[in-house]
Amino acid sequence: MTGKTLLQVEGVETYYGNIRALNGVNVSVKEGEIVALIGANGAGKSTLMMTIFGSPRARAGKITFAGTDITEMPTHEIARLRIAQSPEGRRIFPRMTVLENLQMGASLDNLKHYDEDAEKVFTLFPRLKERISQRGGTLSGGEQQMLSIARALMARPKLLLLDEPSLGLAPLIVKQIFDAIRVLNKTQGLTVFLVEQNAFGALKLATRGYVMVNGNVTMSGTGKELLANPEVRAAYLEGGRH
Amino acid sequence: MVQTVSTSREEVANPFPQAIREALYAGAISFGLFVLFIGLKSDQNIRNELILVQRWGLLAIVVALVMIGRFVAVAYIRPFVANQKIANIATGLFPDSAATRFFRLPYFIAAVVIAAVLLFFSGTLAGALSPQSAAYVGLLRGVAIIYALASVLFYFRSFILAHFSLLSVILLVLYPVAMVLMFGFQGSLKWVDNFGIQILIYVMLAWGLNIVVGLAGLLDLGYVAFYAVGAYSYALLGTHFGWSFWILLPAAGLMAAFWGVILGFPVLRLRGDYLAIVTLAFGEIIRLVLINWREVTNGSAGISGIPKVSFFGLFSFNVSDPNYIAKVFNIAQSGAYYKIFLYYLILALALLTAFVTIRLRRMPVGRAWEALREDEIACRSLGINTTTTKLTAFATGAMFGGFAGSFFAARQGFVSPESFVFLESAIILAIVVLGGMGSLTGIAIAALVMIGGTEILREMQFLKAIFGDSFTPELYRMLLFGCAMVIVMLWKPRGFVGSREPTAFLHERKSVSASFTKEGHG
Numbered sequence: 228m229t230g231k232t233l234l235q236v237e238g239v240e241t242y243y244g245n246i247r248a249l250n251g252v253n254v255s256v257k258e259g260e261i262v263a264l265i266g267a268n269g270a271g272k273s274t275l276m277m278t279i280f281g282s283p284r285a286r287a288g289k290i291t292f293a294g295t296d297i298t299e300m301p302t303h304e305i306a307r308l309r310i311a312q313s314p315e316g317r318r319i320f321p322r323m324t325v326l327e328n329l330q331m332g333a334s335l336d337n338l339k340h341y342d343e344d345a346e347k348v349f350t351l352f353p354r355l356k357e358r359i360s361q362r363g364g365t366l367s368g369g370e371q372q373m374l375s376i377a378r379a380l381m382a383r384p385k386l387l388l389l390d391e392p393s394l395g396l397a398p399l400i401v402k403q404i405f406d407a408i409r410v411l412n413k414t415q416g417l418t419v420f421l422v423e424q425n426a427f428g429a430l431k432l433a434t435r436g437y438v439m440v441n442g443n444v445t446m447s448g449t450g451k452e453l454l455a456n457p458e459v460r461a462a463y464l465e466g467g468r469h
Numbered sequence: 470m471v472q473t474v475s476t477s478r479e480e481v482a483n484p485f486p487q488a489i490r491e492a493l494y495a496g497a498i499s500f501g502l503f504v505l506f507i508g509l510k511s512d513q514n515i516r517n518e519l520i521l522v523q524r525w526g527l528l529a530i531v532v533a534l535v536m537i538g539r540f541v542a543v544a545y546i547r548p549f550v551a552n553q554k555i556a557n558i559a560t561g562l563f564p565d566s567a568a569t570r571f572f573r574l575p576y577f578i579a580a581v582v583i584a585a586v587l588l589f590f591s592g593t594l595a596g597a598l599s600p601q602s603a604a605y606v607g608l609l610r611g612v613a614i615i616y617a618l619a620s621v622l623f624y625f626r627s628f629i630l631a632h633f634s635l636l637s638v639i640l641l642v643l644y645p646v647a648m649v650l651m652f653g654f655q656g657s658l659k660w661v662d663n664f665g666i667q668i669l670i671y672v673m674l675a676w677g678l679n680i681v682v683g684l685a686g687l688l689d690l691g692y693v694a695f696y697a698v699g700a701y702s703y704a705l706l707g708t709h710f711g712w713s714f715w716i717l718l719p720a721a722g723l724m725a726a727f728w729g730v731i732l733g734f735p736v737l738r739l740r741g742d743y744l745a746i747v748t749l750a751f752g753e754i755i756r757l758v759l760i761n762w763r764e765v766t767n768g769s770a771g772i773s774g775i776p777k778v779s780f781f782g783l784f785s786f787n788v789s790d791p792n793y794i795a796k797v798f799n800i801a802q803s804g805a806y807y808k809i810f811l812y813y814l815i816l817a818l819a820l821l822t823a824f825v826t827i828r829l830r831r832m833p834v835g836r837a838w839e840a841l842r843e844d845e846i847a848c849r850s851l852g853i854n855t856t857t858t859k860l861t862a863f864a865t866g867a868m869f870g871g872f873a874g875s876f877f878a879a880r881q882g883f884v885s886p887e888s889f890v891f892l893e894s895a896i897i898l899a900i901v902v903l904g905g906m907g908s909l910t911g912i913a914i915a916a917l918v919m920i921g922g923t924e925i926l927r928e929m930q931f932l933k934a935i936f937g938d939s940f941t942p943e944l945y946r947m948l949l950f951g952c953a954m955v956i957v958m959l960w961k962p963r964g965f966v967g968s969r970e971p972t973a974f975l976h977e978r979k980s981v982s983a984s985f986t987k988e989g990h991g
Contacts, residue, residue, distance in 0.1 A: 280850055306852030314850060320843035326973040331840050334833050335852045360971060382851065 230258035233386055233418050234279070234310075239288035241271075241278045248274040250442040251288065256386065261412050261419045263429035263450065265463060266439035272422040273315045275439070276390045280312060281305050293385065307335060311384035315391060317375040321364030325355055328363050328374055332381030340383065348377040351407050369400035376404065380411070386418045387411075393425040401425065405432050426463035430454045438463075488544035495539035500532050507531055577620040584613040604933070633910060641669075641816055645809045654805040662808045663924055666815055666880060670873055672916040673819040675900040676909060677869030680826060682898065683906035684835065685862035686842025688745040690894055691732070691752025695725040695867040697759060697889035699874020704772040704884045705765065714778040718875050725871025726864040728755075733863035737856055740845075752894055759886040771885025778879045780810065811880050818876060822869045823909050829865070831972045838862050839907075899950075903957050905964025914965050923950060 234256040241249040248271045256262045266272050278285050281302045290298045297305050306312075311332075320328050329348065333341045349356040352373040358366055363374060372392055379387055389408070393401040405428055411417045423429035430436050430450040438446040438459060446459065453459050508528040514520045587610040598606065622629060629636060644665060648657035678692045702721035706712050736747050759766045766772070779785040784797045786807035795802045829835035837858045840848050849855055878884045900919055904912030923946035932942045961967060 282846070282849070301854075302849040303852050303854045306850055312850045314847065318844050318847035318850075320840050320847065322843055322969050323839060324971045324973060327836065327839075327971060330836060330973050331848075331851055331853075334837065337833060360974075362969075378851070 232256070233258045233293055234420065235289075235291045236275070236279065237289045237291075239275070239278060239285045239290060241274055241283055241285050243274075243283065248442055249278065249285075252439075252442070252444055254437055254444060256418060256420050258385075258418055259412070259416050260434045261408065261421060261432055263421045263423055263433035263436040264439055265423055265426040265429055265436060265453075265459075267462075268424070270439040271442040272439055273390055274442075276312070276315070276388055276420075276422055279305075279310070279388065306382070309335075309383065309385040310388065311379035311382045311386070312388040313372070313375040313379045313390060313392060315394075317371045319363040319366075319371050319374050319378065322362055324360050324362055325358050325366070325374055326360065328378050329381050332378035335382050341381070344381050344383065348380050351380075351410065352377055369396050369404075372396060372400075372404060373407075376407070384417070386420060389419060389421045391422055391424060393423060393428060401428060408432060426459070427454070430459075484544050484548055488540045491543050492536040492540040496532050496536040499535040500528070503528055503531055572620045572623045577617060580613040580616040580620070584610055584617055587613070637913070638820070642813075645812050649805070649809070654801075654803045658805050658808055661805070661812050663927075664921060665812045666808070667924060668916055668920045669812070669815040669819050670877060670880075671897065671900060671920045672913050673815065673822050673873045673876075674870060674897045675904065675912045675916050676819065676822040676826060677866050677873065678897050679866075679901050679907065679909070679912055680829075680838070680869070681862050681866035682901050683908070683912075684826075684830065684842065685838040685859065687859065687862060688741065688748070689863075689866070690745045690749035690891075690898065691755070692748075692866070692870055692897055693889045693891070693894040694732075694752040694755035695729060695870030696874040696877065696893070697755050697886070698725045698728050698867075699871030700878040700884045700888070701759065701766065701772070701874075702871065703875035703878040704775045707776045707878070708772060708774060711776065713782065714776070714875070714879055715781060718872060721875035722868040722871040725874065726868040729863040729865075729867025730860050732867075733860045737859055749891070749894075752889075752891060756886050756889050759889070766886075769886055771883055771887070773883045775878050775882050775884065777807065777882070778811070778814065786810065811876075815873075815876055815880075818872055822872075825865075825869075826909060834858070834861055836972065896950075899954060903954060903964050905961075905966040905968075907969055908964065908966035911964050911966030919950060919953065922953070 232255050234254075236252055236254040238251045238253060239249055240247060240251055252271070252275055254262075254264070254275070264272050264275065274283070277283060279290055279297075281297070281300055285298055288298070289296060292305070292308055292310060295308060297308065320331060323331070326345075329345055330338060330341065333339075333344060354370055355373055355377055358370060363371065366374060372394075376387075376389065376392065379389075392404050392408075396404070408419055408421070409432060412419055421429055421433065430453050433450040436448065436450050436453045437444050438453065446453065446456070448456070454464070508524055510522040510524060512520055512522045587606060591610075645657065645661050648660040648665075651657070652660065674692070674696060677695075678689065681687050681689045681692070699721040702724045703714065703717045706717050706720065707714070732748065732751050736744050739747055760769050762768075777786050780794070784792045784794045786794060788795075788802060793802075794800075794806050826835075830839070837848065837853050838861075840851075840853065841855060841858055841862075845855055848858070877888070881888075896919070900915045901912055903919065904910075904915035923943075926942040926946050926949070929942045933940050957965070
């Protein structure tokens, strides 16, 4: 199922001013995988996501995507290599309708595959179809998250970065979203790199996982291994299990 | 039990004690505010000494007016509004029931009759009455006409709202014709030039600025700079080289767009307040260059003798030319032809601006502008180059400013840096904000109200009869402008038309049209 390495993060260090947020992080994502990155608040998970997208930039280390060095590339050019992101805080366009948000997602191909892809995301998230002409800002949190993921999918990505898709959502909606990710991975072979605090759900979903503590990756393994690991259980799972 | 309920209800229903209390507070506050502004006035006496004139009577009137206003607002208007909370969305002005009570058929007929009679006998009445009572008659006539028009607007509101763009374009095209029919060629000058052209220039400028501020969300306080670039481009190239307006119009637009990009580059990283300050400075720089670069711009004396626009070279509006319009068509000479021509020219330019804006909004670049306004970071992560997106917004907005500028130069025949002060930028921006950012209709209405409203003050000569001969209503235009802005912002914080029109629809429309072709889904 897994193929060659798609995303390779090597020794990346990122700073906010003089504060080091990432301490030489090594992460890799292979084609067809779902990789989860778990960790506590402030561990640097979202910073890694943003660093992959070039803002903030890595001060040291190297990021390659499908063999291309993207460490110094402008954000919009990184996106054009077919990396799509559902960023932290969803960042949908609040005054634009659901349909317009989706169009923005498809702007890379100049709306060439727009109709076809819109149908696809609507089968994935039927709720969005009901809300089609509603403004993004008027959607509920879960619907906004679906829209954010759907918008990212409209770009026909090779790699989908998801930053805390479960944040602030009811367990049922989280399940819907995780199911959708699983379906995408199974049917279309979409590679997903997922940042989560909801460690249990994420590791169950993931092929492989990384654990991040204070800007360092401290552990890695398959999702099952990590789920069984006593340290991981103690730190992230006990009591956190739904 | 029953009794206590009814007394408490009475207390709520009787707002008078509260109204009196609030009126007293308002009186005290207004006294404190106005005692130095209105109660005392510094003046010169005959020996050129500075003296204080005391105007306690005027102060008392103002304070009393404020108190009465507050009392009426609390005692009558507030309960009335509270009773009719469900505002009629269609008019957006009044609750429906209040409006239907206000606009009644008998009143309408009475208004039409009064207006018609007064219009018909205006000549005889003017001779028979003293100037003062004639002024009141004029006021009555104006009120009757406005009431009749408002009733028509109210009763046909759904039809008007449904076909608003089409109706307004038809109205705008017919406007000079109606003015000429009503007032004759000479009498129509004022209405076509001072009202029609003046308002349309601001409509066009505001629509141009709307691309930058309304769509792309880049707050630009120096928009008048591009207007100036356009005006001086035409003024300089037209007077020195004698090139035609029709060549220089696109040239002026390109020049302004070029300067838009020049401004755009350094401010790419700035947002919000910081961007506003830099654009403000840019507007001032352009104006100061125009003042100080005397060899080219003739400084604050300005450039005069700017050539008139010709009708695509077919006939001209210069009396001395052999192809002067009156000679070509064998009609009487009049300056009105040129003004009417200019009216249609600016109308065409404004409609071009609107058309381009509407088209661009449906194209990737326009959608990227709007997305940029909403969330820049999300834009970038969707692969949109925010640099070029911002620059195209600046350039496109500036280009329309440049078009308007070259038209302005051609219309005035004279330009000087005086015309391009910060106040102009502020007025244009105010129109965009009042109209509702991004809404073409709202902005056009705002320009009509703001520019037309201040222009119409010049027509209110009857006020002189009421307030005395030294009263010049047009001096109060900025005061009214400010009041209107405060009221609109309280009443409709997002502007006249605050809702954004979506540009994307499900492809149902498409599949209907496709069903007529072979590949259709139907």
